Amino acid sequence: MPKIVDEQMREATRQRIMRQAASEFARLGFDQANINAIAEQAGIGKGTIYLYFENKRDLFLEMLRSIAQVQLTVIRAALAQEGTLRQRLERLFRAFAHLAEEESDNFNVYMSALYGVNRAFQAEATKLLRDYVAVIGLMLEQSQTRGEIHSHNIEATALMVLSLTESYILSAKVLGQSELVIVQQAGPVAELILRGIGTSVS
Amino acid sequence: MPKIVDEQMREATRQRIMRQAASEFARLGFDQANINAIAEQAGIGKGTIYLYFENKRDLFLEMLRSIAQVQLTVIRAALAQEGTLRQRLERLFRAFAHLAEEESDNFNVYMSALYGVNRAFQAEATKLLRDYVAVIGLMLEQSQTRGEIHSHNIEATALMVLSLTESYILSAKVLGQSELVIVQQAGPVAELILRGIGTSVS
Amino acid sequence: MPKIVDEQMREATRQRIMRQAASEFARLGFDQANINAIAEQAGIGKGTIYLYFENKRDLFLEMLRSIAQVQLTVIRAALAQEGTLRQRLERLFRAFAHLAEEESDNFNVYMSALYGVNRAFQAEATKLLRDYVAVIGLMLEQSQTRGEIHSHNIEATALMVLSLTESYILSAKVLGQSELVIVQQAGPVAELILRGIGTSVS
Amino acid sequence: MPKIVDEQMREATRQRIMRQAASEFARLGFDQANINAIAEQAGIGKGTIYLYFENKRDLFLEMLRSIAQVQLTVIRAALAQEGTLRQRLERLFRAFAHLAEEESDNFNVYMSALYGVNRAFQAEATKLLRDYVAVIGLMLEQSQTRGEIHSHNIEATALMVLSLTESYILSAKVLGQSELVIVQQAGPVAELILRGIGTSVS
DNA sequence: CATGAATGAGGGTTCATTCAT
DNA sequence: CATGAATGAACCCTCATTCAT
Numbered sequence A, B, C, D: 001m002p003k004i005v006d007e008q009m010r011e012a013t014r015q016r017i018m019r020q021a022a023s024e025f026a027r028l029g030f031d032q033a034n035i036n037a038i039a040e041q042a043g044i045g046k047g048t049i050y051l052y053f054e055n056k057r058d059l060f061l062e063m064l065r066s067i068a069q070v071q072l073t074v075i076r077a078a079l080a081q082e083g084t085l086r087q088r089l090e091r092l093f094r095a096f097a098h099l100a101e102e103e104s105d106n107f108n109v110y111m112s113a114l115y116g117v118n119r120a121f122q123a124e125a126t127k128l129l130r131d132y133v134a135v136i137g138l139m140l141e142q143s144q145t146r147g148e149i150h151s152h153n154i155e156a157t158a159l160m161v162l163s164l165t166e167s168y169i170l171s172a173k174v175l176g177q178s179e180l181v182i183v184q185q186a187g188p189v190a191e192l193i194l195r196g197i198g199t200s201v202s
Numbered sequence E: 001c002a003t004g005a006a007t008g009a010g011g012g013t014t015c016a017t018t019c020a021t
Numbered sequence F: 001c002a003t004g005a006a007t008g009a010a011c012c013c014t015c016a017t018t019c020a021t
Helices: A003-032 A035-041 A046-052 A056-078 A085-102 A104-115 A119-145 A154-174 A179-183 A186-199 B003-032 B035-042 B046-052 B056-078 B085-102 B104-115 B119-146 B154-174 B179-183 B186-200 C003-032 C035-041 C046-052 C056-078 C085-102 C104-115 C119-145 C154-174 C179-183 C186-200 D003-032 D035-042 D046-052 D056-078 D085-102 D104-115 D119-146 D154-174 D179-183 D186-199
Strands: none
Touching: A003 A035, A003 A046, A003 A056, A003 A104, A003 B003, A035 A046, A035 A056, A056 A085, A056 A104, A056 A119, A085 A104, A085 A119, A085 A154, A085 A179, A085 A186, A104 A119, A104 A154, A104 B104, A104 B154, A119 A154, A119 B154, A154 A179, A154 A186, A154 B119, A154 B154, A186 B154, A186 B186, B003 B035, B003 B046, B003 B056, B003 B104, B035 B046, B035 B056, B056 B085, B056 B104, B056 B119, B085 B104, B085 B119, B085 B154, B085 B179, B085 B186, B104 B119, B119 B154, B154 B179, B154 B186, C003 C035, C003 C046, C003 C056, C003 C104, C003 D003, C035 C046, C035 C056, C056 C085, C056 C104, C056 C119, C085 C104, C085 C119, C085 C154, C085 C179, C085 C186, C104 C119, C104 C154, C104 D104, C104 D154, C119 C154, C119 D154, C154 C179, C154 C186, C154 D119, C154 D154, C154 D186, C186 D154, C186 D186, D003 D035, D003 D046, D003 D056, D003 D104, D035 D046, D035 D056, D056 D085, D056 D104, D056 D119, D085 D104, D085 D119, D085 D154, D085 D179, D085 D186, D104 D119, D119 D154, D154 D179, D154 D186
């Protein structure tokens, strides 16, 4: 009964395809990405991809969801309860900076789906954005319970936190800054957010 | 000597093509956009586009530059010397919000080029990003001269200002918020930035 | 104003494509037929076919209709009023035999659509069959008016005339008989039909 | 020595595959038919088919031969010596009508191979056609011996009998007539044939 | 200059066939 | 013997680009 092993094999292949797909999609975008090239890089035949995914679009969406899961896990860990709000914000910033560096393919694909113009994926990307905002919102509510902040519009605040963190790192990367340089901005950005949401953002 | 009139005609056609191209590119993305459809919408023959632009890629880049010029002009106006830093930041935010609403095609195309994954356009997009940061940096230096702020790293601060402003609006739009709701955040966001860069961002 | 010439050119190309398509479809069947090969044989580029026909299926149907028009014209001419019923039946037989020989591609394609199993074309093929039966039925009615025959069920009789004529020639061709040999059966077959429908077929 | 049982099992599986193949081929034609679907319907694995048949083409041909055997058996029974020529012709017609109704899959596949355009199967189909003509020819010779008819060209006459019978039923089916309606034409068609071949077909 | 008919490279997808288990 | 996961050849169709008019 090699069922379990086969199942593991299958899942491993699935992951390998998605990893190579992320690389290809990140480099070329959805349309220019070549299924054949993805298959070659994954070390499998062209037709084999269709044993794991319905079609190119399905592969992209599954990959996107997989990426989002990983990123959400990392973010949740960064926002874990220990520490002050400032510490949690700094951890969030560094977590994003790390994702952008270590899993830059995934980071780019996710950003592209979110802010790119390919409407075919906007619905899914929006769902993922909501998840991110929700996780940050949860943390902010805890902080409010603790009396660390006082906000009337948690969602708007959460969006602001996410936007600033994410976009800062994205822009910095576009401008060619290294992870080291970027990470040094964790403190200042957290400080900025803290002061900002302390009283003003209603 | 109908040279001037011809020149004007030629430029008018060029502009018309780029406008329709922006609409098509914003709606479908670079790859899905159809040269034939752009030509039709511009009221010219398919082949005529190639009398004005080298190829599809060239059309996209020229259009991108044209959009950036317009946006930079709007931003420069918003950051004009009159008023306090807070007022200028609020004007910047509202200017972006307005661009996102009134010229959503252009805004989307620009954002997509910047944060999208098609590396073919990343070099150009980066150039444009530098222009934006430079304009904001210029204003920040003026504010520093006036004593409104005190920053050791103008570029990082400028990037933060741009990131927060731009990304907030972008995310809010993705989540379906109206311009009215977004514009109401001009004050809070400016306040956040002000407090943030007041002392902490070094 | 080269409009008319262009129109003629266009129609000529359309005909050339359909002729080559008939050859390819007759040789290989719908599925095995290769659009690329058809284009090559028609002396045009692969993509050009799609300027004249929506898709492969559309090409096949248009070709089928075109073939049917030609065959119907030939049949109508054969059944023209001059002569006795016997003469008209013999002309019909010879007309079919000639079509089977001179335009064997067309003949085969038409037969294949009619009696083949590709349901995608059965509706259209049935329409064509009805046309054939109607034309023969018309002639039979004339003969009835003239008192040459006396039939209670014209449609059944027409179907019988068509079946026998068509199928005899088809089978004879499958068995490798030459047109010469086949045509010699025109008299006997007509005689058979005449005797048959004279009184018995009600 | 389970050899015999195994052999029986093997033959049973072979038959099951061919039966399902006939259904699939009749419904979709050779090219559109799907080996995987046939395997599923036969309750075996995809690869197993290749233990019984060389390839798709071989499966089709074997199935075709199998069908022809059944049909020939039915035809031979219909043409058995008892009864007058008229009765035998009527039995032949009814036998075909019955085959077309009760074993429509097989009937359609056979007709399609015979009159279809896929030349890959024409050689085999021709062989089968010869068998049919031979069987009918045999009966005609008996009738000639009995003095029921007088024909100089038995083969042509046999072909005519087959053509008229087969093609009438086929056309009637294409036009949507029920078996009941079709069977009622057994008498008239037999009469037609009888009169026709009585003296005229030489 | 303007046009649009013609082109053909390119790619997603299917499916008959193979072969390791 | 039986299986079905893996393979890759094959093909329709799109669309950016060219060029004769």
